[in-house]
Amino acid sequence: xxxxxxxxxxxxxxxxxxxxxxxxxxxxxxxxxxxxxxxxxxxxxxxxxxxxxxxxxxxxxxxxxxxxxxxxxxxxxxxxxxxxxxxxxxxxxxxxxxxxxxxxxxxxxxxxxxxxxxxxxxxxxxxxxxxxxxxxxxxxxxxxxxxxxxxxxxxxxxxxxxxxxxxxxxxxxxxxxxxxxxxxxxxxxxxxxxxxxxxxxxxxxxxxxxxxxxxxxxxxxxxxxxxxxxxxxxxxxxxxxxxxxxxxxxxxxxxxxxxxxxxxxxxxxxxxxxxxxxxxxxxxxxxxxxxxxxxxxxxxxxxxxxxxxxxxxxxxxxxxxxxxxxxxxxxxxxxxxxxxxxxxxxxxxxxxxxxxxxxxxxxxxxxxxxxxxxxxxxxxxxxxxxxxxxxxxxxxxxxxxxxxxxxxxxxxxxxxxxxxxxxxxxxxxxxxxxxxxxxxxxxxxxxxxxxxxxxxxxxxxxxxxxxxxxxxxxxxxxxxxxxxxxxxxxxxxxxxxxxxxxxxxxxxxxxxxxxxxxxxxxxxxxxxxxxxxxxxxxxxxxxxxxxxxxxxxxxxxxxxxxxxxxxxxxxxxxxxxxxxxxxxxxxxxxxxxxxxxxxxxxxxxxxxxxxxxxxxxxxxxxxxxxxxxxxxxxxxxxxxxx
Numbered sequence: 001x002x003x004x005x006x007x008x009x010x011x012x013x014x015x016x017x018x019x020x021x022x023x024x025x026x027x028x029x030x031x032x033x034x035x036x037x038x039x040x041x042x043x044x045x046x047x048x049x050x051x052x053x054x055x056x057x058x059x060x061x062x063x064x065x066x067x068x069x070x071x072x073x074x075x076x077x078x079x080x081x082x083x084x085x086x087x088x089x090x091x092x093x094x095x096x097x098x099x100x101x102x103x104x105x106x107x108x109x110x111x112x113x114x115x116x117x118x119x120x121x122x123x124x125x126x127x128x129x130x131x132x133x134x135x136x137x138x139x140x141x142x143x144x145x146x147x148x149x150x151x152x153x154x155x156x157x158x159x160x161x162x163x164x165x166x167x168x169x170x171x172x173x174x175x176x177x178x179x180x181x182x183x184x185x186x187x188x189x190x191x192x193x194x195x196x197x198x199x200x201x202x203x204x205x206x207x208x209x210x211x212x213x214x215x216x217x218x219x220x221x222x223x224x225x226x227x228x229x230x231x232x233x234x235x236x237x238x239x240x241x242x243x244x245x246x247x248x249x250x251x252x253x254x255x256x257x258x259x260x261x262x263x264x265x266x267x268x269x270x271x272x273x274x275x276x277x278x279x280x281x282x283x284x285x286x287x288x289x290x291x292x293x294x295x296x297x298x299x300x301x302x303x304x305x306x307x308x309x310x311x312x313x314x315x316x317x318x319x320x321x322x323x324x325x326x327x328x329x330x331x332x333x334x335x336x337x338x339x340x341x342x343x344x345x346x347x348x349x350x351x352x353x354x355x356x357x358x359x360x361x362x363x364x365x366x367x368x369x370x371x372x373x374x375x376x377x378x379x380x381x382x383x384x385x386x387x388x389x390x391x392x393x394x395x396x397x398x399x400x401x402x403x404x405x406x407x408x409x410x411x412x413x414x415x416x417x418x419x420x421x422x423x424x425x426x427x428x429x430x431x432x433x434x435x436x437x438x439x440x441x442x443x444x445x446x447x448x449x450x451x452x453x454x455x456x457x458x459x460x461x462x463x464x465x466x467x468x469x470x471x472x473x474x475x476x477x478x479x480x481x482x483x484x485x486x487x488x489x490x491x492x493x494x495x496x497x498x499x500x501x502x503x504x505x506x507x508x509x510x511x512x513x514x515x516x517x518x519x520x521x522x523x524x525x526x527x528x529x530x531x532x533x534x535x536x537x538x539x540x541x542x543x544x545x546x547x548x549x550x551x552x553x554x555x556x557x558x559x560x561x562x563x564x565x566x567x568x569x570x571x572x573x574x575x576x577x578x579x580x581x582x583x584x585x586x587x588x589x590x591x592x593x594x595x596x597x598x599x600x601x602x603x604x605x606x607x608x609x610x611x612x613x614x615x616x617x618x619x620x621x622x623x624x625x626x627x628x629x630x631x632x633x634x635x636x637x638x639x640x641x642x
Contacts, residue, residue, distance in 0.1 A: 046076030072100030114427020120156030144172030149364025161244025249276025323348025390430025418472035447518025451478030510562030
């Protein structure tokens with residue numbers, strides 16, 4: 001029996017027997033369970049495509065043939081088969097293997113993927129470039145984990161089918177994204193799975209055609225026409241064929257023989273082909289299969305049961321606090337609805353779905369649709385709260401501007417995973433929402449310092465009728481014990497709060513104030529404590545409203561300080577600091593503004609704490625930046641005196 005450690009590259013699969021490949025598949029599944037029990041990771045989708053990954057690499061000539069995996073959640077078995085088995089222990093760790101596909105990591109990763117439904121468009125681009133360059137290789141795009149709820153997938157299918165190019169799409173149909181799939185396409189695919197009659201008839205018709213004498217072409221023609229009629233009548237798989245794809249399936253995605261035989265046949269055809277493969281998400285995981293719970297697991301769980309070995313004693317995370325608070329607010333306001341894009345558990349809105357099912361809308365992986373859907377609701381007096389990760393809302397930016405902001409519609413955008421997100425790496429960083437929301441006229445932009453203030457801002461947002469309102473919060477534990485939202489008052493619109501008053505103009509250096517927002521408020525207070533022990537007095541302001549800013553409070557701060565240090569957990573380019581620099585510059589005050597945020601680079605995977613310290617966004621880093629400003633001011637004063 002071949003051991004997984006012996007399989008370093010896909011070339012080794014070519015000489016294996018089918019039984020050996022089945023044994024290898026079992027080894028891969030066990031290896032994934034063991035590794036993810038220590039490192040954490042998106043285990044469910046990977047377990048579902050083990051046999052598919054083995055079959056693809058056994059049949060196709062990789063990396064010459066270009067294999068494009070959608071999302072990246074499916075990519076773990078692919079990584080094990082392409083020279084990265086020994087490094088899998090570093091999965092999602094600093095300087096380790098990425099949890100997604102990454103071109104810089106391996107020549108086998110032909111296209112980086114962290115967001116859904118990119119595979120068809122990217123694969124068609126590769127196939128088109130191949131033809132333009134006069135090259136000869138196959139391109140296979142594996143669409144899966146709910147990506148057929150995403151509009152980009154349909155755009156790719158429409159274009160690819162009409163192109164006539166040599167291009168293979170494999171639809172990995174596991175009926176799941178992170179949550180169970182929703183919508184008409186999910187029902188459509190299910191109807192194909194449950195209609196074996198067509199496949200039996202198709203095989204029978206094929207046998208008739210194969211046995212018909214060559215001279216009886218008339219019979220063959222009639223039978224062929226009948227086959228097409230039966231196909232159109234019996235199976236909705238005809239949709240793919242009407243789009244220009246030759247359809248194969250559905251095929252059991254865990255039957256290695258069926259997979260390899262089908263892929264070998266499909267490989268040798270030409271034109272657009274679609275292979276419909278049925279898999280089970282989480283297959284082989286002892287604690288449960290095909291469930292949302294096992295989409296991803298944190299580090300440190302029992303591989304035999306899936307249970308966490310060490311229960312966290314930390315406060316509830318922001319996501320949980322928000323979801324619970326949103327549901328409680330809906331108890332008070334029967335016009336409030338929640339909208340998410342295939343992420344009820346990831347956004348904490350699952351509790352809302354349970355308690356207010358008629359007012360909860362999971363639209364699938366369709367962020368643009370979610371936003372415009374919310375806009376339509378807002379025109380009729382509903383209070384829509386779009387709960388979408390910051391990184392995913394980027395996909396709906398045009399909808400935010402065109403459909404919501406221009407019409408001044410009161411849609412609430414709750415942006416989970418804002419800021420640095422740790423082990424998920426660059427594709428999932430929520431670093432850009434401050435900058436992109438600041439650029440939208442009429443958009444309210446906010447960030448809370450803790451969980452209670454988050455719910456206070458949510459209450460403010462739900463009552464705000466003067467246009468769109470955005471609220472960002474991190475992937476982290478809330479620093480406070482949060483009471484029910486019924487005990488929390490709305491945060492007065494457009495206000496800041498001074499949490500620590502420094503010496504101001506009485507300071508020898510003219511005074512420094514820290515304008516901190518969101519997650520940076522508490523580290524800024526801690527930095528002020530550190531500096532106080534050194535005899536340095538600093539003002540700390542909680543700038544919970546990024547836009548509009550508190551003009552009255554800012555005027556007082558400007559009048560009493562020489563330096564303003566703006567601290568934000570977001571990109572320093574065009575962020576809150578840049579915004580404040582422009583505002584203060586227009587006041588002709590002579591006050592100097594410095595921005596302290598995430599530098600203009602992509603931040604690689606590591607723990608969130610490591611990422612924050614690495615860019616100076618912890619108490620130590622903030623204090624160091626204040627010292628730097630004071631030193632530069634002292635040198636400037638010395639030069640002026642000289």
